[in-house]
Amino acid sequence: MGELVKLFRGLADMTQRDLAERLLMSESLLGAYERAERIPTTAFLVESDAALGAKGVLASCVAMMEEEKYSPKFLSWVRTVVDAASFSAYETMVVPGLLQTPAYARALYEVRVPAYEAEETDRYVEARLELQAMLDRKPRPTISYVVEESAFLRPIGGEAVLKEQLRHLIDSVRARNHLTVQVMPTQRSVHAGLHGPLQLLSTLEGRNLGLAEGHGGDTLISKPEEVNRLIDLFGVLRAQALTPWDSVDLIERMAAKL
Numbered sequence: 001m002g003e004l005v006k007l008f009r010g011l012a013d014m015t016q017r018d019l020a021e022r023l024l025m026s027e028s029l030l031g032a033y034e035r036a037e038r039i040p041t042t043a044f045l046v047e048s049d050a051a052l053g054a055k056g057v058l059a060s061c062v063a064m065m066e067e068e069k070y071s072p073k074f075l076s077w078v079r080t081v082v083d084a085a086s087f088s089a090y091e092t093m094v095v096p097g098l099l100q101t102p103a104y105a106r107a108l109y110e111v112r113v114p115a116y117e118a119e120e121t122d123r124y125v126e127a128r129l130e131l132q133a134m135l136d137r138k139p140r141p142t143i144s145y146v147v148e149e150s151a152f153l154r155p156i157g158g159e160a161v162l163k164e165q166l167r168h169l170i171d172s173v174r175a176r177n178h179l180t181v182q183v184m185p186t187q188r189s190v191h192a193g194l195h196g197p198l199q200l201l202s203t204l205e206g207r208n209l210g211l212a213e214g215h216g217g218d219t220l221i222s223k224p225e226e227v228n229r230l231i232d233l234f235g236v237l238r239a240q241a242l243t244p245w246d247s248v249d250l251i252e253r254m255a256a257k258l
Contacts, residue, residue, distance in 0.1 A: 001061055002034040008052040009034075022051050039123055041130050080209065082134050084201040086142040088234055090184075092197045094156065095165055096145050097128050098135060099172055099181070104165040105129065107157030140178045146193070146237045149186045152254050159258045166255035170248055182241035183250050192236040200230055 009019055016034070020027040023044065032038040040048075040061075049058035081087055089096060094108060105128050109121040116124070134141060155162045173181050184193070199211040210221035210230040221227055242250060 001040060002036040004054075004058060004061070005030075005040070005048060005052075006034045008048075008054045008058065012052045014052070019048065019051060023047050039126070041126065043130070043133070078131065080203065081199075081201055082131065082137075083204060084134075084141055085139075085204045085206075086144075086202045087134075088144040088200040089146075090193050090198050090234060090237055091145060091147045091151060092193070093148070094151050094154070095169060096147065096181075098132050098143065099145075099169050100128065100132075101161070101165050101168045102129060103157055103161045107161055111156070135172070135176065135179065140176075142178050144180045144182075144234075144238070146182045146184055146234070146241045148184050149250075152183070152251055163255050163258035166251055166258070170251055170255070173244075173248060180244050181247055181251075182238060182244055183247040184237065184241045188240060190240065192233055192240060198230055198234070200227070200234055 009016070012019075014022075016027050016030050020030045023030075025044070029038065033040045033044065045058050045061055048054070049056060052058070094100075095104060097105070100108075102125065105125045106121065109116055109124050135143070152166060156165075169181065173179055184191070197213045199213070200208070201210075202208050208224070208227045208231065210227045212219045212221060212230075221230065241247070
């Protein structure tokens with residue numbers, strides 16, 4: 001991939017600095033892409049294809065680069081999520097990936113057991129942040145989260161990182177009317193989500209899918225009757241959680257204490 005970028009850059013008679021300035025990126029990052037030290041993002045491949053007149057050659061490598069970023073089992077789910085008409089999730093331990101700051105995402109990968117190598121951490125953080133482009137995709141997807149209160153109290157990366165994360169989440173919700181976050185209070189005597197986290201999505205074609213998460217691996221759920229049960233479960237979780245407005249107020253109070 002890096003050699004292809006270098007080839008088309010040469011054909012366009014552009015230096016690394018020329019292309020970096022055209023794409024509003026650092027020359028060092030472009031060099032890392034060309035030397036195969038970093039995996040190119042989707043945006044880079046599409047934009048560099050246009051800037052270098054590659055006629056779709058670089059853009060056609062997006063799928064190949066995605067295979068480098070994600071595990072084979074998770075890749076198909078990621079591709080489906082990116083194009084989903086709606087996406088819902090119940091999170092129990094951490095702030096949802098689509099709403100994570102770079103510092104928070106990196107801290108999560110750095111405390112993983114067993115530990116990742118530094119280059120693996122870089123790759124996974126970059127992939128997670130790139131996926132966040134889904135938030136502002138057109139047409140806008142409907143995105144709904146129910147998140148355990150404890151996830152907003154756990155100081156992943158330290159209090160400064162957590163405070164930045166909470167402020168970012170609040171700003172993200174207020175800036176997007178298609179994004180909803182609800183807090184599930186710890187002091188709930190009745191709780192429908194005790195079996196663990198889950199994800200749900202609807203495709204643009206109207207197909208519903210689910211993903212149940214667990215230590216033994218994630219399980220893709222596609223049978224309509226099973227997915228419908230998860231949809232009903234998520235509806236109960238939303239009813240048991242705080243309203244979106246009360247949730248933002250609570251998260252603001254948490255951030256103010258840090």
